[in-house]
Amino acid sequence: MCGIVGFTGVQQAAPVLLDGLTKLEYRGYDSAGLAVRNGSSLAEVVKATGKLRNLAEKIDGGAALKGTCGIGHTRWATHGEPTQTNAHPHVSGNATGSASGPVESDVVGVHNGIIENYEELKAKLLSHGYTFYSSTDTEVAIKLVDYYYKKYKIGPIDAINRMMVRVRGSYALALMFRDYPGEIYAARKDSPMIIGIADGETFLASDVPAVLRYTRDIYYIDNLQSVRLVPGEAHFFDLNGDEVPMVSTHISWDAEAAEKGGYEHFMIKEIHEQPRAVKDTLASLIKDGGIDLSGAGLTDEILAGISEIRIAACGSAWHAGMAGQYVIENLAEIPVRAELASEFRYKKMLIDKDALVILISQSGETADTLAALRAAKARGIRTLAIVNVVGSTIAREADNVLYTLAGPEIAVATTKAYSAQLAAVYALATKLAFVRGKIAASDYKYYIEELQAIPDKISHILDDKERIQWFASKYANAHDVFFIGRGLDYAVSLEGSLKMKEISYIHSEAYAAGELKHGTISLIENGILVIGVLTQGELLEKTVSNMAECKARGAYLMGITSNGNYNVEDSVNFTIYVPRADENFIASLAVVPLQLLGYYLSVARGLDVDRPRNLAKSVTVE
Ligand code: F6R
Numbered sequence: 155m156c157g158i159v160g161f162t163g164v165q166q167a168a169p170v171l172l173d174g175l176t177k178l179e180y181r182g183y184d185s186a187g188l189a190v191r192n193g194s195s196l197a198e199v200v201k202a203t204g205k206l207r208n209l210a211e212k213i214d215g216g217a218a219l220k221g222t223c224g225i226g227h228t229r230w231a232t233h234g235e236p237t238q239t240n241a242h243p244h245v246s247g248n249a250t251g252s253a254s255g256p257v258e259s260d261v262v263g264v265h266n267g268i269i270e271n272y273e274e275l276k277a278k279l280l281s282h283g284y285t286f287y288s289s290t291d292t293e294v295a296i297k298l299v300d301y302y303y304k305k306y307k308i309g310p311i312d313a314i315n316r317m318m319v320r321v322r323g324s325y326a327l328a329l330m331f332r333d334y335p336g337e338i339y340a341a342r343k344d345s346p347m348i349i350g351i352a353d354g355e356t357f358l359a360s361d362v363p364a365v366l367r368y369t370r371d372i373y374y375i376d377n378l379q380s381v382r383l384v385p386g387e388a389h390f391f392d393l394n395g396d397e398v399p400m401v402s403t404h405i406s407w408d409a410e411a412a413e414k415g416g417y418e419h420f421m422i423k424e425i426h427e428q429p430r431a432v433k434d435t436l437a438s439l440i441k442d443g444g445i446d447l448s449g450a451g452l453t454d455e456i457l458a459g460i461s462e463i464r465i466a467a468c469g470s471a472w473h474a475g476m477a478g479q480y481v482i483e484n485l486a487e488i489p490v491r492a493e494l495a496s497e498f499r500y501k502k503m504l505i506d507k508d509a510l511v512i513l514i515s516q517s518g519e520t521a522d523t524l525a526a527l528r529a530a531k532a533r534g535i536r537t538l539a540i541v542n543v544v545g546s547t548i549a550r551e552a553d554n555v556l557y558t559l560a561g562p563e564i565a566v567a568t569t570k571a572y573s574a575q576l577a578a579v580y581a582l583a584t585k586l587a588f589v590r591g592k593i594a595a596s597d598y599k600y601y602i603e604e605l606q607a608i609p610d611k612i613s614h615i616l617d618d619k620e621r622i623q624w625f626a627s628k629y630a631n632a633h634d635v636f637f638i639g640r641g642l643d644y645a646v647s648l649e650g651s652l653k654m655k656e657i658s659y660i661h662s663e664a665y666a667a668g669e670l671k672h673g674t675i676s677l678i679e680n681g682i683l684v685i686g687v688l689t690q691g692e693l694l695e696k697t698v699s700n701m702a703e704c705k706a707r708g709a710y711l712m713g714i715t716s717n718g719n720y721n722v723e724d725s726v727n728f729t730i731y732v733p734r735a736d737e738n739f740i741a742s743l744a745v746v747p748l749q750l751l752g753y754y755l756s757v758a759r760g761l762d763v764d765r766p767r768n769l770a771k772s773v774t775v776e
Contacts (some may be wrong), residue, residue: 195335
């Protein structure tokens with residue numbers, strides 16, 4: 155989604171803003187812009203479509219835009235096409251908005267999110283003499299602030315607060331007011347924004363990596379709060395306009411953690427960080443030979459009293475939830491349903507009062523997952539967030555939080571955060587099973603040892619990645635790929651298919667192997683690649699039979715299995731082996747070759763691996 159940066163301080167703003175936007179590039183965008191002002195001069199706006207380098211070229215890397223206070227934006231189009239006119243910053247005046255240069259307007263701003271009632275607000279503003287040059291909802295929000303600012307002759311914070319009461323939707327806004335040189339005003343609802351202060355300068359950003367080179371002490375702006383930023387200071391206000399205390403959170407990872415560290419892409423770096431991500435996550439949950447969830451506030455008593463579980467999440471996090479559904483039911487014998495958060499949030503939610511709703515999210519900001527959390531809380535159901543980003547909205551609003559320790563994930567396609575989510579879910583399943591008397595102490599010990607063995611086994615798979623690279627080069631021109639599996643293998647297939655399609659743009663689908671015959675098999679023709687995930691002993695022969703049916707219709711078969719399993723090699727054309735592991739946890743191994751396959755296919759096709767088209771890292775709109 156869009157990225158916002160702001161800076162007010164001593165040094166020149168434009169290079170700082172450009173650097174911050176570069177750190178937010180992973181969020182996805184299709185145009186960018188800056189507004190910078192020098193003392194009491196007018197703000198100067200520059201915008202460009204396409205990559206950030208287009209913007210940087212226009213202003214000579216920042217040198218051509220003078221001033222020590224400014225805001226910047228990368229836009230991921232929602233309302234209106236990705237044109238220069240629709241690019242941010244937007245202005246309150248009746249300018250054309252597409253032109254670069256000094257702007258006469260009283261308010262200049264950037265926005266992330268969606269203003270749902272923007273048409274109604276636009277009509278109101280039109281009736282008060284405002285005109286509109288863009289098709290964005292952002293222009294409406296900025297003109298609404300301007301309207302209140304002038305109508306009631308109030309200060310920026312009061313004008314912003316009136317706007318917040320009037321608009322519906324989600325937003326993070328950064329504004330500069332002509333009458334307040336050297337100051338930036340920010341506000342947010344359901345869209346993240348953070349502040350960093352260092353050496354007499356103040357930084358604003360949508361996400362932590364943009365400010366990490368200056369400070370690791372971060373101030374999160376809360377929902378419906380507004381902030382006044384001046385050099386070296388920030389002042390937080392509630393909706394009544396009363397100043398509220400600011401609370402800092404220390405970020406433990408450093409700036410290098412969000413750099414490529416010698417790898418060609420963030421994605422391959424993050425694939426290689428999986429052993430550590432899983433190890434750190436497990437180490438935070440396994441203490442003195444047992445699983446300790448007290449850090450997440452989950453006592454044995456709470457765990458013993460849970461009657462059913464719903465898992466709500468989106469995309470890969472939902473796939474981790476799907477795996478969790480099988481593992482928790484298998485080990486702890488509690489009914490579990492993994493649901494898409496975007497569906498779950500609108501359902502009647504017929505759930506027992508002693509249920510647990512688990513939200514899984516890397517960013518902790520995904521709009522649908524956040525809405526699912528709020529819907530569950532509104533019904534008085536206990537919520538547990540499994541989240542990677544410390545201090546994110548989902549983490550702050552859930553009753554219980556279990557942090558995954560994957561570190562910053564920059565590539566749009568998730569890998570290490572997904573693996574860390576699996577690890578967290580396995581630990582929860584094992585603990586639930588033990589507390590509820592479903593497994594004996596000896597089994598508990600065995601499962602913990604199996605969990606602790608996962609990181610080394612992932613490393614082992616990574617050591618042998620060249621075979622997958624070779625296979626990817628052979629299939630770089632594929633058009634359709636099918637992933638099939640049963641049980642946990644189906645959950646892995648879902649993730650393997652998403653990894654492939656999102657970064658290689660090859661059409662792929664995942665099917666529960668038994669479903670293939672109910673329609674999809676009509677798509678199988680000569681040369682189509684069918685990938686079977688074959689790790690579940692009692693089910694894999696059935697999947698192999700389904701693969702044979704595809705082979706009989708011309709498909710080329712690839713199988714992922716573990717050593718010693720049924721003679722898969724005799725039935726498929728190409729076999730990938732992963733180390734043996736307890737079948738409940740083997741998804742953590744089976745997924746790795748599929749991540750590598752997606753990655754190498756994307757590289758072989760010459761695509762932008764870390765920033766696939768149309769995608770955003772954190773989806774903060776519905
Ligand atoms: C796919 C991917 C997405 C996310 C989804 C949820 O590689 O990364 O499908 O898993 O957008 O995001 P979070 O986990 O931040 O809630």
